[in-house]
Amino acid sequence: CSKGCVDKDDTNPTIDKIAATDMILFATPVYWWGMSAQLKLVIDKCYCRGLQLKNKKVGTIVVGGSPVDSIQYELIDKQFDC
Template sequence: MKILLLNGSPRINGNTGTALNQIIKGIQFNVQEAQIELFNVADLELRGCTNCDSCRKNDGNCVMTDDSFKIVQKIVDADMIILGTPVYYWGISSQLKTVIDKLYSKENQLRQQKKKFGVIAIGEASLDDLEYKLIGSQFECICNYFGWSLIFNKSICAFEAGDLTEDKIQLQELESLSVYINRENGF
């Protein structure tokens, strides 16, 4: 099983990175035969989709000279995608949104794949805040559209870099998300 984790935070070693690394720790311990790859989206050079539709005439490849092909191909090749994002004004980071928009280039191929999907949203607001529901609903819609399975949608309250490293309960919950991954694989 190929598992791709995307860190959508420009603060690579912040709370989102901590959360994703904790999930990786759980996967390494609990999931048999997993190939794990973590990408920091902020390290990629990405330009927004201009809806030129050139990808529709170019075998599903974006014609922009950026890292779009590289990251979209990683998503195509993965069996499971786990996204981590800080909450920015009731939504995901612009870096991660650009990656999501670029999926348009391989939409037909992606709709034929039965992927597993997980989302981690980390914000300053309390967990009952609407921002987490908005992000979760967005990814429920995306998964429904592609025909993918949303296996977890986890919200975390943490703001300052390092806040999450001090929250042992949240860290344990993140590590235990590997149970959902095992369940989806029949283990």
């Protein structure tokens, strides 16, 4: 698991780059009250690299059509907290 996902696709080099950074800034449009499928795919691939990503600073940029007081932003924020 620490060597990366057993599924050898193009995401492993991307996760290597993420693991080498001090801070990660995720950006996504809101799709159906959540992050985009494209970003979710990368985050899912981080699962087996959890220890390497622990304690990194994380920022998010989330853009949606709904007003900023919509609960969807809180939900997405909580997902990133987790």
